[in-house]
Amino acid sequence: MRRRKEPKWLQAAKARGGASVQADFLSRALARAGVLPPSEAERAIRDGRVTVNGRVATVVVAPLEDSDVVAVDGEPVDVRPTTRVLAFHKPKGLVVDGRDPEGVGTVFERLHALLPPTLRGFGWLAVGRLDRDTTGLLFFTNDERFVAHATDPASKLPKRYVATVSGRISDAKLKVLREGIALDDFTTRPAGAERRGERQVALTLTEGKFHQVKRMLGAVGLATLELHREAVGDYVVDVALDTLRALTDAEVEGLLGYHPRHLG
């Protein structure tokens, strides 16, 4: 009988360390499905509390199939990935990073403080980045494919920022912002640029390079004093500062153009 070739990701996982391989995939599945957060899931597997098809999960296995029956402490759990998206209204001061060498506080710490018990079992990823001093819409999700959809310039999902600037927002500057600007390392795509009063400009971008808004405004002689992301796709942030809410599947699909996993 011909043996199926082992996929590269499984080879790599094995190279990372024998018996932890199943823990790796199983723990990811448990976290993605909201059963246990990543570190607890790994501990539960190591403690022999998790079974797959009735066997204690300690040996290297292929990834879970939909038909596999997973149980934690003898209770069957549903590990099929289901897309969850949370909209968080980020306040100033928090970094969008797991590391926090300056001890200023991260969005993940804030997220965990705000999460209701029903959402604590997920492994949450931040969708893109905002600078520490930027406020506004930041999504969290359990679905890496949603991260790719929302951040890959190829999907052209628009992100709308409102900047308060010092300097005069002339029509000529707006035209340059709209048409694209050659920055040091790349030329920006055509963008939306609208005046929002004397000192505010709204920029709509379909890409998200490091400090892009501040750099674009700087290139036309406008210094950014405040920056706020008010919308991604057709979703306009509708939660108060420093709070979050879960989006419905219909919102994820209709406003962000992403088909949630396991909608069938």
Ligand code: URA
């Ligand atoms: N562009 C910036 O310059 N900063 C942000 O936080 C987001 C986009």
